[in-house]
Every structure is written in C-alpha cells, then in structure tokens.
Amino acid sequence: MSADWRLAVDIGGTFTDVVLLDAATGDVVVDKTLTTPSNPLDGVRTGVGQLLARAGVRPADVTAPIVHATTLITNALIEGKTGRAGLVTTAGFGDTLLIRDEHRYDMYDLQIEFPAPPIPRDRTIEIVERTSAAGAVLAAPSDDAMAAVVEQLRALEVESVGICLLNSYVDATNERTLAAYIERELGVPVCISADVSPQIREYPRMVTTACNAATMPVIGPYLDELQKWLSGEGFGGSVLMMLSNGGVVSADDAARVPIRLVESGPAAGALAGKWFAERLGEDRLLCFDMGGTTAKACLIDEGEPELTNVFEVARAYRFKKGSGFPVSVPSVDLVEIGAGGGSLAWTDQFGLLKVGPESAGAEPGPASYGRGGTVPAVTDADVVLGMLDPAAFLGGDMPLDADAATDAAAGLGERLGLDAMAVAAGIHEIVNQNMAAAARMHAVEQGVDLRGVSLLAFGGAGPVHACGVAELLESDRVIFPVNASVLSAFGTLVSPVRIDLARSMPRRLDAIDPAERDALLDDLRDEGRRVLAAAGSSAEAVRFRYGLDARYAGQGNEVTVWIGEGDDFPADDAAVLDAFETEYRRIFGLTIPDVAIEIVTWRLAVSADGDPVEPEPVATGSGATPMGRRPIVFGRGLEPIDTPVYRRADLGSGASFEGPAVVEERETTAVIRPGWSVIVGPDGSLIATRGARS
Numbered sequence: 001m002s003a004d005w006r007l008a009v010d011i012g013g014t015f016t017d018v019v020l021l022d023a024a025t026g027d028v029v030v031d032k033t034l035t036t037p038s039n040p041l042d043g044v045r046t047g048v049g050q051l052l053a054r055a056g057v058r059p060a061d062v063t064a065p066i067v068h069a070t071t072l073i074t075n076a077l078i079e080g081k082t083g084r085a086g087l088v089t090t091a092g093f094g095d096t097l098l099i100r101d102e103h104r105y106d107m108y109d110l111q112i113e114f115p116a117p118p119i120p121r122d123r124t125i126e127i128v129e130r131t132s133a134a135g136a137v138l139a140a141p142s143d144d145a146m147a148a149v150v151e152q153l154r155a156l157e158v159e160s161v162g163i164c165l166l167n168s169y170v171d172a173t174n175e176r177t178l179a180a181y182i183e184r185e186l187g188v189p190v191c192i193s194a195d196v197s198p199q200i201r202e203y204p205r206m207v208t209t210a211c212n213a214a215t216m217p218v219i220g221p222y223l224d225e226l227q228k229w230l231s232g233e234g235f236g237g238s239v240l241m242m243l244s245n246g247g248v249v250s251a252d253d254a255a256r257v258p259i260r261l262v263e264s265g266p267a268a269g270a271l272a273g274k275w276f277a278e279r280l281g282e283d284r285l286l287c288f289d290m291g292g293t294t295a296k297a298c299l300i301d302e303g304e305p306e307l308t309n310v311f312e313v314a315r316a317y318r319f320k321k322g323s324g325f326p327v328s329v330p331s332v333d334l335v336e337i338g339a340g341g342g343s344l345a346w347t348d349q350f351g352l353l354k355v356g357p358e359s360a361g362a363e364p365g366p367a368s369y370g371r372g373g374t375v376p377a378v379t380d381a382d383v384v385l386g387m388l389d390p391a392a393f394l395g396g397d398m399p400l401d402a403d404a405a406t407d408a409a410a411g412l413g414e415r416l417g418l419d420a421m422a423v424a425a426g427i428h429e430i431v432n433q434n435m436a437a438a439a440r441m442h443a444v445e446q447g448v449d450l451r452g453v454s455l456l457a458f459g460g461a462g463p464v465h466a467c468g469v470a471e472l473l474e475s476d477r478v479i480f481p482v483n484a485s486v487l488s489a490f491g492t493l494v495s496p497v498r499i500d501l502a503r504s505m506p507r508r509l510d511a512i513d514p515a516e517r518d519a520l521l522d523d524l525r526d527e528g529r530r531v532l533a534a535a536g537s538s539a540e541a542v543r544f545r546y547g548l549d550a551r552y553a554g555q556g557n558e559v560t561v562w563i564g565e566g567d568d569f570p571a572d573d574a575a576v577l578d579a580f581e582t583e584y585r586r587i588f589g590l591t592i593p594d595v596a597i598e599i600v601t602w603r604l605a606v607s608a609d610g611d612p613v614e615p616e617p618v619a620t621g622s623g624a625t626p627m628g629r630r631p632i633v634f635g636r637g638l639e640p641i642d643t644p645v646y647r648r649a650d651l652g653s654g655a656s657f658e659g660p661a662v663v664e665e666r667e668t669t670a671v672i673r674p675g676w677s678v679i680v681g682p683d684g685s686l687i688a689t690r691g692a693r694s
Contacts, residue, residue: 005062007051007237009044010069010265010489011035014292014342014362015460016043017486018051021493023064026614029055030486032394032460032667034362040072041225059234065536066235067492068226068251069242069264076218077118077262077314077325083217086158087119087210088149088178090166091126093202097210101203105322113316115324118207118214119162125152127165127178135170141178149178150185161186162213164193164206169504172198189216196257197328199601200504204310208327211313212259219258223251240497240535244331245307246271247498247607250534260329262313265488267332270298270305272491273456275613276481277303279683284448285479286439287334288455288469289488290462292341292379293359297439298334299446299453306333306446309502309549309560309603330500335442339434341379341461342366345427347415353423355430367408368400376412376423378431380405382464384424386632386640387662387671395666425636432465436472447586454479458487463670467659467688471673478676480686482648485667497535498607499528508553509573509597520602521546521569528606537608546570547603550580553596559583560603624657624680625650634660634673641674648684655680659688 004023009016012035020029031051036042052059076082089096097117106112127149129141153161161182168175172194179190190213197208227239241254244263254261266289273287277300285300298305311331315324338357342365345355355378360366366377368390382388383405390400409420409427416423443450454477457466463485466478481487501524505516525544532542545565549558561579564570571579576599581591627647631640641660648665656679659672663686672678676688 004064005057006064006067006493007048007062007235008067008069008489008492009048010268010486010492011040011043011071012265012291012293012488013071013075013359014340014365016040016047017489018044018047019483019486019489019493020051020055020057020062021490021613023611023613028483028490030483030489030667032485034365037075037362040070041222041229044226045229059230060236063236065237065240066230067240067242067248067495069268069488069492070261071265072219072222073215073258073261074263074313076215077211080116081218082118082214083159084157085119085123085160085162085210085213085217086153086156087124087206087213088127088153088161088163088165088182089124089206090130091128093166094121094124094126096203096206097121097124099203101201101326103322105320113323115314115316117210118325119210123156123158125149129165129174129178131165131167131171131174133167133170135167137171137173141174146178146181147185150182153182153186158186158188159217160189160191160213162191162193162196162209164209166202168192168194169198169200169205189213189220191216191256196259198503199328200506204326204328207325208259208329211325211327212257215258216255219261220255223255227251238536242268242492242495243498244311244329245498245500246274246305246332246495247500248492248495248535249497249499249531250536253499253531253534259327262327262329263311263331263334266296266298266334266336268491268495269296269458269488270300270332270334270491271495272458272487273298273300274303274305275491275494276456276479280479280685282454284453286443286450286453286455286473286475288435288439288457288462288466289459290340290435290465291459292461293338293343293361294336295339295435295438295459295462296334296336297435297442298332299443299448301446301448307331307500308333328502330502333446335438337434337438339378339431339438341377341382343378343431345376345378345381345412345423347412351416353412353416353426353430355427355434366405368402368405369398370401370404373404374408374411376405376408376427378427378461380408381424381427382461384409384420385428385634386630386643387428387464388669389630389645389664392664392669421633422636425633425638428465428468429636432468432472435465436469439469439473450475452476456481457670458484460485460668463668465671467671467673467676471690476690478688480663480670480688482684483665483667484670485665494610494613496607496609497532497537498605499531500603500605501527502601502603504601506598506600509550509576509599512573512599517569517602521604524602524604525606528604532606532608541608543607545605545607547605548576548599549601549603550576550597550599552592553598558600559587624655626661630662632660632662632671648686651680651684651686653680653682653684
C-alpha cells in the first residue's frame, strides 16, 4: 500500500507542534520545537525539517493539503503588532470604535481601561453617503468624495483598508463601490463589513471589520512566504487554514478574512476532542488542553463542541468579560486562562502566592530552560517536585536545568518563608485550582455539572496536571491519548472543511417573504460553495445546516436556534416557532405567550467531511514493566513517594498498573496520582480511573 502522508502544523505561544500522518497505514510521527515569536516561520521550518528527517519522508511525498493552525492573529491583536490599516465609515460615525457600545465591564472602576482601537481615530476617515435601515441607497458616495478619501489614505501610508458604512448589512452597494475605487487607486488589500460581518449592531460590525483590516498585512505576507517555502522545498499539497469555528478553508480565503483565525489553535484541540469522543463512545467529555502559555477547557456535549457567535479578543483584563473587542466570528465555545507550563509564580500585595496569567513564553521560557529566566514557572515547579525528568524533556533533545528551577523556587520562597519544595507544591496546587475553577464556570454557563464527566488530557503540560484537576472537579476518569502533546495539530487533520456564514435581515416571523428569505440564503449558499470548492471539496460533498438568531418582538438580544439541514430551508413557520420556544425554555425556563417572534440574523453552516483518519492500533500486551523509579512529591507537606516510571512505547493494549506512576513519552509526561489505576486502551490511550480498577 502506497503512503498517503498528511502534514499539520500548530503554532502555539511556547511550542510549535508538527504532525505527520500516513492516512493509508495510520502511522503517526510527531515533533515539537520552540516557537520563534519574532518570525514564526523559522519555528515552522525547524519543526517540519526535524519531523521529515525523523520519519524518513521527502517533501515531495506530502501531496495532500497541509493544514495549519496559528496564534498569529490573536497575538497580533493582543500585542498591538498589527499592520498600518485605515478605516472608512459614514460621515458622523468616525468615533464608533472609541464610543464602543457604552458598556462598562466594571461600573465602579473610575479608571476603567479598554484596549486601544485596532485602527486609531487619526486613521479613521468619514465619507458622505447613506443607506437606510430598509436597504434603500439614499446617497451614493461621489467620485470627488472617494478621491478625497484615497488621498487621505495615501498620505497616511496605510497597508490595508477596512470599510464599514451604516446599514451596509442590508445593502452593500456603497461599500462595494468604495472598495473597488480604493483598490484600484491604492492597490492595497481592502475588506468590507458586508463580507466580514454583515450583521446588525454597529460597534461589533465595525470592530470586527477593523480587526480584520488590521491583521490582513500580518497574515498575507506570512502565508505568501509559507507557501513559497513549501513550494520551494517540493511539497505537493496546498495550504488549508484552521478557523475558529473548527473548520478549515483555503489559505487565500483565510488571508481575505483573517479575523476568522483568531481562535485557530484551540478550535483544533476541540475538534480532536470531538473525534476522540466519537471513538470512545463518550457523549459528554471535557477537553483539557494545557500548553506552555495557556490552558483551555472545552465541553463536548452530545458529541459536539458548542459554538458561540461572538468572541472577545485582546481584553484589557484577561478575565473580565467586556474589556476586549467583541468580534462577530463563529468560534468554538471554550474558556482559556493564563495557566500553562510557562505561567509565572509571584506574590501579591498581601504576600500570597499567585500563578499566572503572565507567562515566560518561549523567550526566555521557564528558569529550567536555561535561557535567562529567573522567575519560577509551572514547569519549574513540576521539575522540583520530580514530576518531570530534566534529562528526558523532549526526549533528551532539550534537557532542563533542575538547579535553575530549584533556585528560582527558592528565591520566591524567601519572600514567603518557604523552602523550594513547598513553593513548588504550592505552585502546582494553585495552577490546578485555577484550571478547575475555570472549567467548572465554563460548564455552569452551559448548564452542565462536571462531576463524573471524563477528562481528555492533552497539550504539553495537560497530562502532568490532569489527575489533579480531575480530583478537584470530582471526576473519576481521565483519558490520556497517544501523542497528547500535539493533539491540537492532529485535530486539524480530522477537521471538516467548513465555513459559517451569517447575514442580518430583521423580520417578524409572520411577515417573512419566502422569496426574500430564499434569495438571502441563495447568496450564502453560493459563497459557501465557493469557499469549499477552493479548499478542494467536491460539490456533491457539500452540506448545508440552517440556523437563525431570534427573539421576542421588543427584546434586545437573540437566541441562536439551529433548524435543520438540506439544500433548501428545511422548516415552515410552525417548526421555527417550536424550535425557538424549545431553546428559549431551555435557557430561561419559560416562554412568553402571545408575543410575536422576530428573526434578526440568518445563519448557514456549510461543511464537507474529509477523508476518515484511523491511526494504527497499538499492539496488545498485558505486561507493564517500569523502566525506572524516582521520588515524586504529590502535594504540600507530603513526603516523596518512590514512583515507578514507564515508557509509553512499552505499554501495549490491555496493559494495566496502579498509581502513583509516571508514563513518559518524548513530548509529554503523564502523571498518575496515588489512588488512580490505569489500563491501556486499544488505540494506546491511557485510561485512568480513580478508586478500584473497572
């Protein structure tokens, strides 16, 4: 059987993960390398080169599309390292990005802070034009006005332009006229709100368009350079980019609307969780992804991750909702906190030990990396406790400095009156508590009690902390998949080609003109077909799923309801009403009789499944022989326990052992706490249960 190699790359805040999968045989080869923030492509080149050398595969052998997830867009917005973009809007609305939506996320904070707009006021230009709320073009932009706008943009030396005109979600004629003129005269990338976010509400639509315009000069050159390098190396496949909604699209479509990439990497992890939930027969599963910079928790319920229609990015305060940019981008609903292997420990004004959200990142990294860091990080604590073997980190290719980790912990301990071991145990416990609290709140917001829900542990640091987090969540089952450290990169290989589209057209349910509705949906279907065709999907494989945002007439917020699938809109008014009331009752516990329903936004999820992926099963073997032992401290005030250490590659399907134990593989370490038992599943997953072995 000839090989069918597929390559995936996931750029994280600390590490860049690469996965090579032979779809014909199920063979998987993985690697990790430090991310290079100054030029992310350097890390990609290094990781891909090392991976191909380990696998003995030539670039020309990789003919399938190369799938890529990245934090490039998120980091650019958080750090303010975006392109020099300009914004054009209707006369009188130039201050919209400064006014925001007038919501104060902390009403009692007299020095309340918001992030600076993605495009500053001095690069925001107004133009006289007007479209009514009903979609009538009352005033088109004149040639003289457009020429004046171009001259201002030229003087500002902008690299890209975003256009967001009043009511353009109803009729985009003026936006498209202005965009064509600017593109012709300036020759820079231009995006319009009617393409990026054709939805009601002025501030979210404008800030989404502005964020998109500001990141176009970031992603465009990167993708061009990436594709040139791949082509020059001899790779035969095109590039597909992972979106925040858990789908992949062509690099060209991603470059046109880069804001859709804002949660690219975490979404890939959620899709990997969905894939494992199907294989394991788990209807409900909590994905626990702890990497070098952050930890993410995502609930898989009824076999699917939840999607949200608005994602907040670049918060002034990471944990304060409302302090960032509310971009109207369909995203996998997950919670993300500053609790990764690189999260730094510190003391607050009361002398209490805290961990995160600040991270050492890849430069300089934790103290144990030996790259200049002096503040203890979570990885340093795990080294001091004995959970990580300094000589075995990344299979010995990146040995850690245990003395530096101990010195960093001891330095912080001087302020706390504690020794290095007590500080390390405190760091480990606090970061577990932080992650458990965030996961619990994420589930509560979805109306789910996590007690008894299995955890899927992945990411470089996830398997180290998973059993501790599970105990805090009162979960008695943790699954450690094979290649857990790079599971998000693997998730891109099992993700469907998908695009989520939406367009606002507010209408009362009893006043909808079917012809008008179908014309809107035809436009969305055509755009969906185009995007999926560009990503290599056949027309026969394309599926349409319909949704809508609806509310009772007079309300200010909507509920998203998914109606069904088909080539045409699949429901009549009675079915829509029933679906809305069912969802409304689920959320609020009641319905409101004798009040009309208003549909505000129409949604279409367009997808096509990729080829199935089936990794090679693990050979059976009942034995579990440790390759060594080492002392590990599992908590504050506890004595070290002489703990057996297993090599993961030696554990066959059906093998079992009792905790405490450590299972090492090149890219990560699974720590099995006392009181847990492990059995190896048919696919090589470690299935840990608390209490008696099942």
